[in-house]
Each structure stands twice: as C-alpha cells, then as structure tokens.
Amino acid sequence: MILIGNQRGGANNLADHLMKEENEHIEVHEIRGFMSQTVKGALNEIYAISRGTQCNQFMYSLSFNPPPQEKVTIEQFEDAFEKAEKRLGLSGQSRVIVFHEKEGRRHAHAVWSRIDTDEMKAIQMSYDHNRLNVLSRDLFLEHGWKMPRGLAISGERDPRNFTLADWQQAKRVGKDPREIQTSFEDAWAISDSKAGFIHAMKERGYSVARGDKKGRIVAVDIHGEIYSVPKKLGIKIKDVRARLGDEQDLQSVSEAKYKIANNMLPVMARFKAELKEQVFHQKDDLLHERDELVKCQRAERQAFIEMLAQRQKQAALTRQARFRSGYKGLWDRVRGEHSRIRSENEQDALRCRERDRTEKDRIIANQLSMRRLIKQRNMAIKQNFREQKHELRQDAQGFEHMQKPDLQARQYEGRKSAYREKRQTSKSRHRPRGPTMEP
Numbered sequence: 001m002i003l004i005g006n007q008r009g010g011a012n013n014l015a016d017h018l019m020k021e022e023n024e025h026i027e028v029h030e031i032r033g034f035m036s037q038t039v040k041g042a043l044n045e046i047y048a049i050s051r052g053t054q055c056n057q058f059m060y061s062l063s064f065n066p067p068p069q070e071k072v073t074i075e076q077f078e079d080a081f082e083k084a085e086k087r088l089g090l091s092g093q094s095r096v097i098v099f100h101e102k103e104g105r106r107h108a109h110a111v112w113s114r115i116d117t118d119e120m121k122a123i124q125m126s127y128d129h130n131r132l133n134v135l136s137r138d139l140f141l142e143h144g145w146k147m148p149r150g151l152a153i154s155g156e157r158d159p160r161n162f163t164l165a166d167w168q169q170a171k172r173v174g175k176d177p178r179e180i181q182t183s184f185e186d187a188w189a190i191s192d193s194k195a196g197f198i199h200a201m202k203e204r205g206y207s208v209a210r211g212d213k214k215g216r217i218v219a220v221d222i223h224g225e226i227y228s229v230p231k232k233l234g235i236k237i238k239d240v241r242a243r244l245g246d247e248q249d250l251q252s253v254s255e256a257k258y259k260i261a262n263n264m265l266p267v268m269a270r271f272k273a274e275l276k277e278q279v280f281h282q283k284d285d286l287l288h289e290r291d292e293l294v295k296c297q298r299a300e301r302q303a304f305i306e307m308l309a310q311r312q313k314q315a316a317l318t319r320q321a322r323f324r325s326g327y328k329g330l331w332d333r334v335r336g337e338h339s340r341i342r343s344e345n346e347q348d349a350l351r352c353r354e355r356d357r358t359e360k361d362r363i364i365a366n367q368l369s370m371r372r373l374i375k376q377r378n379m380a381i382k383q384n385f386r387e388q389k390h391e392l393r394q395d396a397q398g399f400e401h402m403q404k405p406d407l408q409a410r411q412y413e414g415r416k417s418a419y420r421e422k423r424q425t426s427k428s429r430h431r432p433r434g435p436t437m438e439p
Helices: 011-018 039-050 074-087 128-143 164-173 177-189 194-203 229-233 237-244 253-321 326-334 337-430
Strands: 002-008 025-032 059-065 095-102 105-113 206-210 217-221 226-228
Touching: 002 074, 002 128, 011 039, 011 059, 011 105, 025 039, 039 095, 039 105, 059 074, 074 095, 074 105, 074 128, 128 177, 177 194, 177 229, 194 206, 194 237, 206 253, 217 229, 217 237, 217 253, 226 229, 229 237, 253 337, 326 337
Parallel strands: none
Antiparallel strands: 002 059, 025 095, 059 105, 095 105, 206 217, 217 226
C-alpha cells in the first residue's frame, strides 16, 4: 500500500478535493472528534482551533493507495489507518476518512488535526516520509502483495560496488539481525522467479546456494556466514521450492564461497590502492599546510624582530634624553643625579630585555604548539593508515581462507584423476599384446 502524506493548510480547498464529483464513488467513512458531521465543517473546525496557535499547516493529509489488482477489505484499510496514526504520532487526534473509487481503483484519504488541544500547539511531524515508507513496505510484506522495486529497501548493497568508506562504515556498524531479515524479505517480495530472487539477493550481498544437508536452500554472505532461506523468510521449504525449484540446480556452499572470494580479492586490492591514494593526498595537504604555516611563522618572527628593534631604539633614545647636557649635566654629576639616572636606566633596560625575551618566548611557544599539532595529525594519519592497512590485510586473508576448502577439494580431485589415469596407463602397459595360447 503506497502512502503519500504531507502537512497542509487550506481547509476549504482540501474539503472540495475530497468531495470532488469527478470520482465515480465517494464514501465518507469516518468523522471522529468533531462537532460537525460534514467533511468541510470538520476541516474548518481544525482551522478554527489552529487560530489559537501560530501553525499554518494545521492538518496532515495522507492517501492510502493499495495495489490496483489486489482486493483490499475495509478491515485491512482500517488496520492501515491505525498503524499510520500511531507511526506518525497522531494517536487520538481528530480525523476524517474518505474513500474514493475511480476507473476500478479504490483508495482512501485520511486527514488528521495536527493541533494538540491540551497543549494548544502543533504536533511535530519530523521524518514522516521515512516512517511512511517503512510502514508501506511492512504492509506489502504483511499482506503478501508484490512490492514495487522503488519501495524495497536494500539492506546490504553489493559489496563489490563499495568504496573504501562504504566498506569501513559497514564493518563499523556490523550486521543488525533486523537488517538481515529485511534483506531476505525484500528480495523475496520483489522477485517472482528463481533468477529474480538470486539477482535480488546478489544486490544485497548474498549468494544463494544449496546447503550441505539434503533439502536445504541457503544464502551465503560475503564473510562466509550461512543463512537458511526458509527460516529467514519464515515460510516452509516447499513454498521456497515452489518458486526456486529443485536446490540441486543451485551452486554448492563451497562454490559460492570460492566465487565470493574470487570477486572480493580484487576489491580488497582496489581498497588498498584507494587507501594509499587517500593517505597520499592527506599527507600532501598536510605538507602544504606545514609549508604555509612555516612561511607565516617566519613572517611573524621577522615582524616581531623589526618591531623589537624599533622599540629598543626608541627606549634607548628615551633613556638618553633623561641626561641633561651642559652646565646642568655637570651639576647633575656633582650632586650624584647623573649616577641615579644611570642606575635607573640600567634597571629600565633590564626590565625591557626581560619583557622582550618573554614576548619572544611566548611567540615561539605558540608557534611550536601550532607546529606540533601538524606533527600530531601526521602521526595520526600514519597510525590510521597502518590500522586500516592491517584490517584490509586481515579481510583479504579471510577471503583467501574462503578459497582454500574449494582449492583443496580441486587439488584432491586432480590428484585422484591423475592417480586413476596412472593406474589405467600402468594396466594397459602390462596387458598381454598377443592372443593367449591354450596348452
């Protein structure tokens, strides 16, 4: 059942649309929580209540569109109404439900008031489209309807098409059992043949195979984990066989693992090259940032040195100006004033040198701190590269290990064939060439 909803205002326009006579049949199924018993009157009541708030889109309108070829009962529609109301957070809100029929297709429209009369504010409708998509998909699965491809959720895309970031994210998140269940259900819902199911499962990262035990149909994921198809779908094996046919036509688990490993090893090599290129660009950007930082720091130090020289020159002139010249200067020397000024100048020069050194140390400390940040980022890049490279190596080794059982089996079969051929050759070599002479 396709669900299309949106927040809106315009009570009169929506009422006119719901009661439009171009539909072959119109049925007002429910008017709940209103004084008025007409569609227009009910929607105008919502508008009147909304005037006590600042909400402009005071209604939530939702259409329910079942598959045209399916026979949907009133009970199924009502069940969908209740589930939608709960998912959207509109439980208990006043609502109007109208059925339309046109050209052999029946669908329903439901309109809820968004105004919470107790709080006198609008109910938040965040993520309503995502919630409706999930509910729509659940309704298709619940009733066994053929799901449109655009509605099916790919629980796990084909990993061969992953980027390195996709692969790392998938490993971080891990596998949620609900996502695995969703993958199987979606693949089953959108396929109606053996080839279609195998292709749908492949898109989600699974290979369909026959189990080691007789009568089993399984799916193998990219890590070699094996899942029973009937158990994941919650149906009997005979129902699975009715669509997929005899499992003997399917590949074995070891063959599936061998193919998965063969497909994924080149992907691991691509990830490794992608990782190297990524790290190369990160280091290149960091080197450029380091060069720019050094350039700015050198300019900052040069400006400080020039400022320092100018300030020292000005301070020296100021200290020199404290000495009087001529007879006044002689008199200052006689009465000891010159010695006092000289001592004061020396103290002042010492304080200035200490101030200059402090400022210089502060600038250098700040610059070193900024430079260490780049160094730390460089070390983090190297560490991250080592860790990711190690993870990719482990992943590659896992796929190589998946190849081994099949390779060993092939080698064993090859040795057996060579041994049989050798025995046959040996027998033919010792077989008597001529007719046997009877005594």
